[in-house]
Amino acid sequence: MKRRAVLGVGAAGLVAAGLGWSILTPKATGRLLRSRAPLPPKFQARLAIPPVLQGEEIVQREADLHILPGLTTRAWTYNGSFPGPTVVSRSGRPTAVTHRNQLPEPVVVHLHGGHTPAKSDGYPIDLIMPEGQTHHDMAGHDMAAMTGDVSNGSRTYNYPMLQRAATLWYHDHRMGFTGPNVYRGLAGFHLVRDDEEDALPLPRGERELPLMITDRAFEADGSFRYPAGDKAYMSGVLGDVVLVNGLPWPVHEVDPARYRLRVLNASNARRYRLRLDPQPPGGDAFVQIGSDGGLLERPVRHDTLQIAPAERFDVVVDFGRYKPGTRVKLVDRDGGDVMRFDVTGGERGDDSAVPDRLSAAATTLPEPVRTRSFKFSEARDGTWRINDLEYRPGRALARPKLGEVERWRFVTDFHHPVHLHLNHFRVVSRNAQEPGPYDGGWKDTVDLRAAEALEIAVRFTDYTGTFMLHCHNLEHEDMAMMGDFTVEQ
Ligand code: C2O
Numbered sequence: 001m002k003r004r005a006v007l008g009v010g011a012a013g014l015v016a017a018g019l020g021w022s023i024l025t026p027k028a029t030g031r032l033l034r035s036r037a038p039l040p041p042k043f044q045a046r047l048a049i050p051p052v053l054q055g056e057e058i059v060q061r062e063a064d065l066h067i068l069p070g071l072t073t074r075a076w077t078y079n080g081s082f083p084g085p086t087v088v089s090r091s092g093r094p095t096a097v098t099h100r101n102q103l104p105e106p107v108v109v110h111l112h113g114g115h116t117p118a119k120s121d122g123y124p125i126d127l128i129m130p131e132g133q134t135h136h137d138m139a140g141h142d143m144a145a146m147t148g149d150v151s152n153g154s155r156t157y158n159y160p161m162l163q164r165a166a167t168l169w170y171h172d173h174r175m176g177f178t179g180p181n182v183y184r185g186l187a188g189f190h191l192v193r194d195d196e197e198d199a200l201p202l203p204r205g206e207r208e209l210p211l212m213i214t215d216r217a218f219e220a221d222g223s224f225r226y227p228a229g230d231k232a233y234m235s236g237v238l239g240d241v242v243l244v245n246g247l248p249w250p251v252h253e254v255d256p257a258r259y260r261l262r263v264l265n266a267s268n269a270r271r272y273r274l275r276l277d278p279q280p281p282g283g284d285a286f287v288q289i290g291s292d293g294g295l296l297e298r299p300v301r302h303d304t305l306q307i308a309p310a311e312r313f314d315v316v317v318d319f320g321r322y323k324p325g326t327r328v329k330l331v332d333r334d335g336g337d338v339m340r341f342d343v344t345g346g347e348r349g350d351d352s353a354v355p356d357r358l359s360a361a362a363t364t365l366p367e368p369v370r371t372r373s374f375k376f377s378e379a380r381d382g383t384w385r386i387n388d389l390e391y392r393p394g395r396a397l398a399r400p401k402l403g404e405v406e407r408w409r410f411v412t413d414f415h416h417p418v419h420l421h422l423n424h425f426r427v428v429s430r431n432a433q434e435p436g437p438y439d440g441g442w443k444d445t446v447d448l449r450a451a452e453a454l455e456i457a458v459r460f461t462d463y464t465g466t467f468m469l470h471c472h473n474l475e476h477e478d479m480a481m482m483g484d485f486t487v488e489q
């Protein structure tokens, strides 16, 4: 059995030795793909907040979106919008979401950061076939069909939500097609709330903004441009238009008050180093209150936010530190624009605060019972490997025991955002030093830079079964940088 991923490289089969892919693949975190459509003007679109899901059903279907002026973009969507509707859950209260597939291709849904039983975790071959098709219809299909627990037309995912308040997100996870499927629009927020967080005086309501940052390139007709079949992009696809909540370089009017920004980097391959321009007087623009897995114990102040694909940073920005009328840009490392906040002269008060103590969640885990090592590296053919193995469903790279704490050591040749399903973890060291400024709290994705070694501690809890460990550069993931781990009783 083999598969052929959308970039046109059978992970098992392609023999590239001597063809020089590595010459085509720059040692960057991706390769820029330019739009053929004229770039849209900046700071014209108004920031849109995704709708909250009503009911328990999401229909995956094509929709024509208005992203660029005068053009439409045919997207793959959850309920017709990009980002999809925001699912809101309560900690401890199970959530069920039924996905119906009206798209032309099979899909898989993963709740990223969800503490979810294997059956509902979105294993990459547990396909939801398009309505009216069965997987037998895939015979003769371009992709050699490899299937697991297949559903016809729809599937209900059950999320027990035995987890803390956190900013999660859901996205497609089909084996070999996650990059193109997410790029086409299959991503949305899933927020978990709980009593501990509700009791804090954090900004809320209109002053709590989920911000999904993605980069895209567009064809002349407005459709998303993705380099299917082009091996030059195996290091990752970078677009030349930055979208926040699905619109290019948007602008949002804010009161001179504190705002909670739930920043998610949902880009396929692009990393951002975000800062505010101008910086507020005195610096420390971002007061980080949470990371992937929920609230930090105590706030952490940053001038810049370094955010790799799939990471979330929950931050409070006090626009009351700026004079009304100031236009505050959120920019990337090189000054590239992301969005703009226009501070109004609003008279409305601000009774929010960021307490010095945010959460009582345990900060340490018991001493690990064993250490495992995972090497993330490039193969000769330009595809990607963990421990020199390409992804193969059913081959477990590790078999941890339920309830045990393990130390996992990641080493790399290149820049990879490493993601674990099932449980959040703590970063315990980076290059044998203390964890870095962005490693705090409970994480599910950690940014591993070229030639780095990183150690995490993780406890496998509640659910046995098979889960994933993979790179969240989606082109690397599709190009086989993924592995199963099976939690055993
Ligand atoms: Cu966000 Cu396994 O993925």
Ligand code: CU
Binding pocket: 384, 415, 416, 417, 471, 472, 473, 476, 477, 481
């Ligand atoms: Cu990678």
